[in-house]
Amino acid sequence: MLANYHTHTSRCQHAKGEDREYVEAAIRMGIRTLGFSDHCPWVFPGDYVSGIRMRPDQVEDYFSSLESLRKEYARDIDILIGFEAEYVPDLMEGQERLLADYPLDYMILGQHFLGTEPHSTYTGSPSSDEKFLADYVDLVIEGMDTGKYLYLAHPDVLHFIGEDAIYRKHMTRLCKYLKERDIPVEINMLGAYQGRHYPSDRFLQIVKEVGNSCIVGIDAHSPEEIANDYGFQVCRELIEKYQLPMVEKLV
Ligand SMILES: [Zn+2]
Ligand SMILES: [Zn+2]
Structure with a gap:
């Protein structure tokens, strides 16, 4: 990789883990470009504080820590500073203002919710509601259309348990959209090695038919997950099984 x-x-x-440990694990694995994409803060109205993402007041430390590691390890690895975020139209302006003065390298879209926390349902909750699936695809396409995001993380996070034909209809729409724009489909290593509902076989079957390229995203939540041979092996097997052309580098 x-x-x-x-x-x-x-x-x-x-x-968990120190920023430095992620960098050192990546160097040990021979990774040449390590992009950090932590869960991006939202500026929520009122006093709600999310328990699943960094707080706005941590952005400063995030950039200063990673910028200093970038200098320190410049000979060994390229460090990029990004975020993973949902596309939530109502909150975009506040987020853009929060990040405006920072040297942000990229963002990836990870649509864990369709709306604002804490009242929005996790998109990975099993559902047979076609509207939930259609809304997910519509929102993700609208988000990618802004041109803000490098790629779409775990595109198959939406856990549809209804009819196959309905799933195919909407996910084919998403795959065709990504293919037209030459945006690779992420094979999410965390989901793959933990046996989550994504990467999903029926999604990858559509990916193969539409002819998308793919990129492996480690989705590391610990340094050990970067040095995770088993995770790489599971992803490699999926890529071979569906004969997906791989993109190695995007930035
Ligand atoms: Zn992630
Ligand atoms: Zn996470």
Whole structure:
């Protein structure tokens, strides 16, 4: 693996380890470009504080820590500073203002919710509601259309348990959209090695038919997950099974 753009830090409250340990694990694995993409803060109205992402007041420390590691390890690895975020139209302006003065390298879209916390349902909750699936695909396409995001993380996070024909209809729409724009489909290593509902076989079957390229995203929530041979092996097997062309580097 030459590049990984999907890496968290302990600031999101459900990842662990020091920033430095992620960098050193990546160097040990021969990764040349390590992109950090921690769960991006939202500026919520009122006093709600999310328990699954970094807080707005941690952005400063995130950039200063990673910028200093970038200098320190410049000979060994390229460090990029990004975020993973949902696309939530109502909150975009506040987020853009929060990040405006920072040297942000990229963002990836990870649509864990369709709306604002805490009242929105996790998109990975099993559902047979076609509207939930259709709304997910519509929102993700609208988000990618802004041009803000490098790629779409775990595109198959939406856990549809209804009819196959309905799933195919909407996910084919998403895959065709990504293919037209030459945006690779992420094979999410965390989901693959933990046996989550994604990467999903029926999704990858559609990916194969539409002819998308793919990129592996480690989605590391600990340094150990970067040095995870088993995770790489599971992803490799999926890529071979569906004969997906791989993109190694995006930035
Ligand atoms: Zn996470
Ligand atoms: Zn992630």
